[in-house]
Amino acid sequence: MAGYFSNIQETVTSIFEGMSITFSHFVRRPYTVQYPDRIPIPIQDTLPFRYRGILEVDLEICTGCLACERACPIDCIVIEAKKDKQTKAMMLNRFDIDIAKCMYCGLCSEPCPTGSIHHTSQFEGADYSLESMLRRFVKTPVAAYKPSKGPETDPEIVPFLDRGLRYLDDFAKPGGSSEPGEADAS
Amino acid sequence: MSLGGFDVQVLRENGFATEEMTLNMGPQHPSTHGVLRFVVRADGEVMTEAVPDVGYLHRSIEKIAEKVGYHGFMPYTDRVDYVAAMPCNQGWAMVCEKLAGIEVPRRAEYCRVIACEFNRISSHLIAVGTMGMDIGAFTPFTHALREREHINDLLEELCGARLTFNYMRIGGVAWDLPPDFAEKGLAYIDRFEPLIDEYNALISFNKIYKERLINVAVITGEEAINYNLVGPNLRGSGVDFDVRRDIPYSIYPELQFDVPVGHGEEGTLGDCFDRYMVRIREIQESCKIIRQCLQQIPEGSVLAKIPRKFKPPVGDAYVRIESARGDMGWYCVSDGSEYPYRVKVRTGSFTATSIIEQVSRGLMIADLITVVASFDLVAPEIDR
Numbered sequence: 001m002a003g004y005f006s007n008i009q010e011t012v013t014s015i016f017e018g019m020s021i022t023f024s025h026f027v028r029r030p031y032t033v034q035y036p037d038r039i040p041i042p043i044q045d046t047l048p049f050r051y052r053g054i055l056e057v058d059l060e061i062c063t064g065c066l067a068c069e070r071a072c073p074i075d076c077i078v079i080e081a082k083k084d085k086q087t088k089a090m091m092l093n094r095f096d097i098d099i100a101k102c103m104y105c106g107l108c109s110e111p112c113p114t115g116s117i118h119h120t121s122q123f124e125g126a127d128y129s130l131e132s133m134l135r136r137f138v139k140t141p142v143a144a145y146k147p148s149k150g151p152e153t154d155p156e157i158v159p160f161l162d163r164g165l166r167y168l169d170d171f172a173k174p175g176g177s178s179e180p181g182e183a184d185a186s
Numbered sequence: 187m188s189l190g191g192f193d194v195q196v197l198r199e200n201g202f203a204t205e206e207m208t209l210n211m212g213p214q215h216p217s218t219h220g221v222l223r224f225v226v227r228a229d230g231e232v233m234t235e236a237v238p239d240v241g242y243l244h245r246s247i248e249k250i251a252e253k254v255g256y257h258g259f260m261p262y263t264d265r266v267d268y269v270a271a272m273p274c275n276q277g278w279a280m281v282c283e284k285l286a287g288i289e290v291p292r293r294a295e296y297c298r299v300i301a302c303e304f305n306r307i308s309s310h311l312i313a314v315g316t317m318g319m320d321i322g323a324f325t326p327f328t329h330a331l332r333e334r335e336h337i338n339d340l341l342e343e344l345c346g347a348r349l350t351f352n353y354m355r356i357g358g359v360a361w362d363l364p365p366d367f368a369e370k371g372l373a374y375i376d377r378f379e380p381l382i383d384e385y386n387a388l389i390s391f392n393k394i395y396k397e398r399l400i401n402v403a404v405i406t407g408e409e410a411i412n413y414n415l416v417g418p419n420l421r422g423s424g425v426d427f428d429v430r431r432d433i434p435y436s437i438y439p440e441l442q443f444d445v446p447v448g449h450g451e452e453g454t455l456g457d458c459f460d461r462y463m464v465r466i467r468e469i470q471e472s473c474k475i476i477r478q479c480l481q482q483i484p485e486g487s488v489l490a491k492i493p494r495k496f497k498p499p500v501g502d503a504y505v506r507i508e509s510a511r512g513d514m515g516w517y518c519v520s521d522g523s524e525y526p527y528r529v530k531v532r533t534g535s536f537t538a539t540s541i542i543e544q545v546s547r548g549l550m551i552a553d554l555i556t557v558v559a560s561f562d563l564v565a566p567e568i569d570r
Contacts, residue, residue, distance in 0.1 A: 017388075
């Protein structure tokens with residue numbers, strides 16, 4: 001009989017103990033964020049620099065080296081690059097990324113020599129058809145970027161290259177003395 | 187047979203015509219933690235049998251490894267156990283390093299342990315949070331998930347993703363800690379540790395909650411070893427074994443931490459409450475480990491020089507790591523080519539599934555939910 005009443009007593013006290021914590025949250029600062037319409041700044045601007053959102057390619061600084069295509073484990077990147085016989089320039093005929101297949105692993109942006117392929121902070125990619133998930137970056141065939149020996153001078157390319165190299169420094173290359181294994185051992 | 191004052195046998199003898207019914211629980215069921223199905227044979231409320239039916243989340247990850255190569259398989263290891271992806275990353279990186287004999291930089295080992303322990307906390311928070319939710323207490327779940335969000339934010343700063351991290355690489359980690367990570371991490375741990383006591387007061391020592399867990403699904407230490415339980419499930423039965431301490435890897439031998447073991451504090455040793463409390467205590471131990479690591483992390487590089495075409499020599503390797511769900515085994519056979527010849531992942535959830543049939547005999551149907559939650563099953567880890 002004593003056990004019966006002590007059980008009731010323990011139940012009631014432990015419930016009140018838990019309830020006091022629950023009620024204390026009435027006076028604490030709320031944690032809930034009313035996404036997406038009642039936030040002070042767009043959520044994309046609050047994401048950390050390393051955030052791996054939807055992939056984007058700056059064709060201006062793409063060298064057509066196909067390193068990203070080889071690195072992709074699910075082959076969602078398809079690149080067609082050919083040497084033009086007359087001008088001897090590398091021409092990019094196709095640069096497709098299937099966003100529906102992409103798993104945002106970031107393996108493609110690590111070997112990129114110029115930071116052309118990079119993750120953005122965009123993540124809202126819902127769409128009505130699968131075809132629209134296939135991002136075609138090459139509308140008409142363009143010449144691939146050819147790195148110049150000295151510092152880049154073309155004013156149209158400099159901002160892209162600056163962004164790309166900053167991206168490489170902060171994202172693709174880890175801090176510290178050693179670089180990730182860029183060299184092909186084969 | 188008597189359960190909660192409800193005597194099934196008496197009803198039968200009084201002339202009631204009863205028959206066992208076969209119920210289907212799952213594959214889509216909110217309490218089975220993923221796509222997991224149970225075929226339950228029940229006599230009224232009392233189960234005579236609950237047979238787990240696995241395979242609904244099989245994605246042949248082991249076979250994928252043979253097609254994508256050593257570097258390309260790293261993002262897939264996130265999907266082996268998405269609640270605790272960091273230890274899976276570490277397991278794959280470690281088995282490749284063992285195959286090729288690669289020395290990992292010291293700073294990278296610290297980064298790995300910090301990331302893994304943060305992930306262990308977030309995984310255990312899910313475990314203890316859903317435990318409450320499955321039983322019917324929704325509030326603790328929101329408390330646990332709130333704290334997990336902060337860990338996700340930290341890990342997002344570290345590696346750019348909240349769930350499928352792809353943080354580690356063969357030979358180290360992909361990115362160094364962000365500049366202010368140590369301060370943020372320590373500040374979080376300082377704020378988080380008192381909240382564990384608040385969480386305990388909120389739910390762990392609630393009488394109704396305890397009544398649902400104590401003496402339910404008791405597994406003796408011998409049984410746990412026979413059924414190959416690992417991790418918190420094994421330690422909940424009083425077996426003092428932790429891969430981090432007993433088969434040391436990485437920098438764990440240099441760190442000071444205890445291995446919490448269940449000791450039947452409220453009821454029988456090895457019941458659901460013991461397994462639950464082991465997880466709560468492991469969160470505290472992980473906080474200790476993170477604090478030590480963030481304080482004594484050395485300078486240096488975080489990635490060894492690894493060729494992009496990674497070809498380990500012919501041979502095989504097996505590593506054991508302590509994932510959030512216990513001893514996780516990674517086995518890899520190399521034939522000297524760019525692609526692994528065979529990969530095998532041994533996970534804790536799969537072995538825990540095998541004992542459910544045995545322990546659920548004679549329990550109420552509602553207790554099956556408790557049992558599943560107390561084992562912290564993650565369905566993708568069962569099937570891979």
